[in-house]
Amino acid sequence: MMVGGGKTAVGSGDGDGDGCGDGNGASLELFTTGTKTVVTAIEWAMAEFLKNKEIMSKVREELSRELNANSIMKSDLSKFTYFNACIKETLRLHPVVPVLIPRRALEACEVMNYKIPENAQVWVNVWAISHDPKVWEDPYTFKPERFLGSNIDFTGHDFEFIPFGGGAGGCAPVYPVVLRVCKPC
Ligand code: HEM
Secondary structure (H helix, E strand, O other), X not given: OOOOXXXXXXXXXXXXXXXXXXHHHHHHHHHHHHHHHHHHHHHXXXXXXXXXXXXXXXXXXXXXXXXXXOOOXXXXXXXXXXXXXXXXXXXXXXXXXXXXXXXXXXXXXXEOOEEEOOOOEEOOEHHHHHOOOOOOOOOOOOOHHHHOXXXXXXXXXXXXXXXXXXXXXXXXXXXXXXXXXXXXX
16 A cells, blocks of 8 residues: 655755765765666667667657757647657656555554555565556557547556656655656646
């Protein structure tokens, strides 16, 4: 059950200035966590484009149709509907963080007929959720089209698609950064 916040190194400052568990440690954590995840996502997207030439052509076509200037402005992002769908599909098929930060149940509860005792550690398997054949048709195939005209978003409210987690401990601090690349619908 996604209750309570998993404590991570981020924000757990000890104030001794050794760069470990204080402000410097937090900055380092933010930097390393942030760069590795983004780079991995880009690599997966590029791998899928190389494997699926037709999809890559559609992305190219959309970019050259919608881009009028040499530089991309934030306001341009909403025009790249197909490209956005490709990013979402990449994060669905290859979730960069396949298991969320563990949570602890603050109180006993029941989720989908499973009894969760108080204090139990709960792990959320993002990979299994985003490959669930009950939710996703043909779950192992890269099909950006499934996100076209769909309201499913990555902001942590659509539980079938949570590549950035959700609630306390979710990747909320990064939303402004991620939104520069991928716009929610
Ligand atoms: C494609 C890029 C990224 C993905 C897929 C991603 C995914 C995630 C996920 C799944 C979590 C755990 C959420 C949970 O357990 O509910 C997380 C946490 C976090 N992410 Fe990201 N992330 C990305 C980029 C970034 C970037 C660029 C930064 C920093 C600039 C960042 C900073 C953080 C921090 C600080 C947390 C921990 C939040 C906390 O414990 O309160 N992430 N991210």
